[in-house]
Amino acid sequence: MKRSVAALLVLSLLVPIPASAQATKKAPAKSSARKPVRKTPAQSARQAALERARAQRMKQAFVASADLRPMATQLLAMRSAAAFAGVEKYGKQHRGTDAGALAWLAIGYARTLDGDYDQAVSALSNAKPHARELGDYVDFLLASSYRNLRRHQEALNALDGFEKRFPESLFVQDAALLRARSHLAMGTSDLPIELLEANRSPVRSDVVFTLGQAYAAAGRTESAIHAFRQVHFTMPLSAEAEEAANQLRLMNAFVDTPAELRLQRAEILTRGKRYAQAIKELRDLIASFTGKPAPAYEVALAHALYRAERNT
Structure with missing residues (x-):
């Protein structure tokens, strides 16, 4: 957990629990790729009322x-x-x-x-x-x-x-993830895919990574590659990022990653203050182009170098 x-x-x-905090919503865990889930005013009011009760x-x-x-x-x-x-x-x-x-x-x-x-x-x-x-x-x-x-x-x-007995629980997504992992441990891949696909929001690296494992176990290689790339390149600050890279290497799907994804990863690393890693990856990326890369790549490198210098 x-x-x-x-x-x-x-x-x-x-x-x-003070009265002033009873309607406070659960804060999402910090993640480089997690986006807030927008709710209608009616949904927000209903959620707040349930939490207060x-x-x-x-x-x-x-x-x-x-x-x-x-x-x-x-x-x-x-x-x-x-x-x-x-x-x-x-x-x-x-x-x-x-x-x-x-x-x-x-x-x-x-x-x-x-x-x-x-x-x-x-x-x-x-x-x-x-x-x-x-x-x-x-x-x-x-x-x-x-x-x-x-x-x-x-x-x-x-x-x-679980999700029917406790539809408003904070653990609904975690319970789905735990169930998926247990099914995978027992050699079942179809049910984990179904569970995780239904519980992908909000986006979480552990959920997407386990979904990649389920796709790989089911022989759905392209879907597995997509999931592992999502974790490694769009959530590089997560605990699963490097293991996702290992999975991609095992599937011979790491070296041909689109440059745009590699750029996105480096920019997130910069925002996460992992400047040395971002700078190395950006330099390697720029060096991989046969011609002159688009300005966005050199701008990203300059920004990472500037941020690194300011924070030393």
């Missing part, structure tokens, strides 16, 4: 379990045996209640931070029956834990019907 998404869970467990319900749950918050804070900060024991005792004392589910959710999340996925599965399974408004968190963390244990079918079972 991405740390930016995991942080939402930590905040929901530990930080009271959910925040209020969550706030009420936390008020009812105010004595849990300091224990959960200590657990997530220290993750000591004593902290685990304290929150577990609370969960058992409040079995069958929302507060008890919150305790087991805190334990489950802390276990995932420690990479103790067997224990995470146990805790999250205890949280699941009374998770209510946090059901999507529980199911997603549970599926993530199963996948880390290579129990892929159980991960798929945990996420069965």
Whole structure:
């Protein structure tokens, strides 16, 4: 699970939600290629109302379990045996209640931070029956834990019907990605393609990269090349950018990349303050032309050199 998404869970467990922040939309993770998804005023108003209602319900749950918050804070900060024991005792004392589910959710999340996925599965399974408004968190963390244990079918079972059960969840796209990866691990390629194609917005490097893997597994080479090129050349600051380049090399599709894509990558590298890399790639690109390149290439190199000099 991405740390930016995991942080939402930590905040929901530990930080009271002020009224002024209840309508705040989830900020997209920084990405060189991600574009904001435009919504109509009616869609924006509906989304804000749903978020306010959910925040209020969550706030009420936390008020009812105010004595849990300091224990959960200590657990997530220290993750000591004593902290685990304290929150577990609370969960058992409040079995069958929302507060008890919150305790087991805190334990489950802390276990995932420690990479103790067997224990995470146990805790999250205890949280699941009374998770209510946090059901999507529980199911997603549970599926993530199963996948880390290579129990892929159980991960798929945990996420069965996720988008229908939690249509407004922040995890809808992440759940689709996790399902796609589990299907790929089990040797299935058609379902991952279907899942990821339906969840490509907003654009994310991990989603597009996994889609490329699915296309490659299905023998759809041109589509795989397109996906890997999108990651490497239009999202060069992403964690998957270099692995996408490796995939392109394995497919003998790296050397014949269009110059426009290489220029786009270098310009994004410059904006990302990776000046040395941008300068090298622009010089290599300009040298590859048999004649004089278009002015845009030399302008991009001059800009990268200027920015590099100003930031040294």
